[in-house]
Amino acid sequence: MKDIYELLNDVDLDENEYKEMEVSEWEKAQIKKTVKRSIKKRKAKRWKKNVVTAAIVTGLSVATFGLTFPTHASNVPIIGDIFRFLDNGRTGLYENYKEYSTEMNLSQESNGIKVTINDAVYDGKTVSLTFSLESDRDLGDDPYLEGNLDILETSGGTGMYHISKVGDSQYVGLITGSTFDGEEKDHVKVKWEIDSILLPTDKNIKGTWDFALALDAPAKDTHIIDQSVEQKGVKVSVGKVSVTPMSLTVYYEQMVSEEIKKKWHAVDVDITIKDDLGNDYSGEGNGGSSDSDNYHINWSKTFEKIDPNATKLIITPHVEMYEYTPENFGGAKVTTEETTEVRIPSKYGKGNEEFVLDDIIVQLK
Structure with a gap:
C-alpha cells in the first residue's frame, strides 16, 4: 500500500466541506508518527556540533570526541542480538546484522528515563539502530520515542520503528532510516533527537535524549x-x-x-x-x-x-x-x-x- 503522502498528493480538497471527528491525543500522535515517517522530501538540516552524545564509526571501530564514554544499559535483560529478537523470524532480513554492526552503548538520561543506542549499522541505503530503554515508571506496552532518524544532507526518506517490553519498565527497540536518494553514500551523518515519549494513555513525557553518529557503509x-x-x-x-x-x-x-x-x-x-x-x-x-x-x-x-x-x-x-x-x-x-x-x-x-x-x-x- 502507498504511504499517507502518496495517498494524499493528488486529492482535490474543498476546505469548506469537512467533517469533524473527536480524536484523542494518542490518536493524533499515531497519525503524526505515520506522517513523519512518510515524508517524501525535506530540506537537509545542517550538521550541528553541539549535540550531547556523539560517536564516529569507521568500519567496526568506534571513537569519541570531547565526551566521557557512556555507561552500559546494565539493568536491561541481556539480549545478545536485538535485531533478531525483534524480527523474531518475521522477515529474516536481520539474521546477519548483528555480525556487521558496531556496538555503541551510548546513553542519555532525562526525566527518569535512560535511552541507550546499543548497535548501529549502515548498508549504504539504510541506517539501523538498536536501542534499549530503562524507566523509573511503567510506560505501557507500546511507548513511542518522538524523533525520527535524520540522515543529514539527503533529500529525505522513510523509516521503521519497533519496540518491545522485556521487563518491568524495560524495553528494547529498533529504528531505521532509509534515504530516497538514488545514489548510495559511503559515509553518512545521522542525528536522533528525542524530545518526548508518547504513551497510549494520552500522556506525553518530555525530555532530552540527543544522539549523533557518523557511519561508514561496508564494502559493496x-x-x-x-x-x-x-x-x-x-x-x-x-x-x-x-x-x-x-x-x-x-x-x-x-x-x-x-x-x-x-x-x-x-x-x-x-x-x-x-x-x-x-x-x-x-x-x-x-x-x-x-x-x-x-x-x-x-x-x-x-x-x-x-x-x-x-x-x-x-x-x-x-x-x-x-x-x-x-x-x-x-x-x-x-x-x-x-x-x-x-x-x-x-x-x-x-x-x-x-x-x-x-x-x-x-x-x-
Whole structure:
C-alpha cells in the first residue's frame, strides 16, 4: 500500500466541506508518527556540533570526541542480538546484522528515563539502530520515542520503528532510516533527537535524549542491470542491485500508461527474489519517491544476505492496481484546530487487479 503522502498528493480538497471527528491525543500522535515517517522530501538540516552524545564509526571501530564514554544499559535483560529478537523470524532480513554492526552503548538520561543506542549499522541505503530503554515508571506496552532518524544532507526518506517490553519498565527497540536518494553514500551523518515519549494513555513525557553518529557503509558490489519488463500498461525497470556482506538492495522504477492512470487510483509494484540454487529471500521495502506523479515511482527494497554460492538472481515484479476506498485510503487531514475528511477522487476502476510480470535475471558471477 502507498504511504499517507502518496495517498494524499493528488486529492482535490474543498476546505469548506469537512467533517469533524473527536480524536484523542494518542490518536493524533499515531497519525503524526505515520506522517513523519512518510515524508517524501525535506530540506537537509545542517550538521550541528553541539549535540550531547556523539560517536564516529569507521568500519567496526568506534571513537569519541570531547565526551566521557557512556555507561552500559546494565539493568536491561541481556539480549545478545536485538535485531533478531525483534524480527523474531518475521522477515529474516536481520539474521546477519548483528555480525556487521558496531556496538555503541551510548546513553542519555532525562526525566527518569535512560535511552541507550546499543548497535548501529549502515548498508549504504539504510541506517539501523538498536536501542534499549530503562524507566523509573511503567510506560505501557507500546511507548513511542518522538524523533525520527535524520540522515543529514539527503533529500529525505522513510523509516521503521519497533519496540518491545522485556521487563518491568524495560524495553528494547529498533529504528531505521532509509534515504530516497538514488545514489548510495559511503559515509553518512545521522542525528536522533528525542524530545518526548508518547504513551497510549494520552500522556506525553518530555525530555532530552540527543544522539549523533557518523557511519561508514561496508564494502559493496554494485551491479548495473538496466533491464525492463512491461505488461498491461505497467513497465518496471531494475536499475541496479547493491550487494553488501549482510544484505542486498534492489533499485527499481515503475512507469504507468495514461490509460491506467485514468482507470485506477493507484498502482504499486513489489518485487520478490530467488536465486539459481532455489533460495527465496525475505526483504523489506524502503519506500519510494516521485518527482512527477504518484504513478511514476522510484523504489528500493532490501533483502537478506545472499547465498555466496549463488550465481544468478531472479527478480519477479508483482503489480497491484487498485481503487481507493474508505478501508484503504488514509482520508484525514489533521491540524491543531480541526480534523478534515478527505474526499476520494472518482475513477472507473473498481476493486483491484493483480498480475505478475516476467522475471528479470541478474548475473552475479
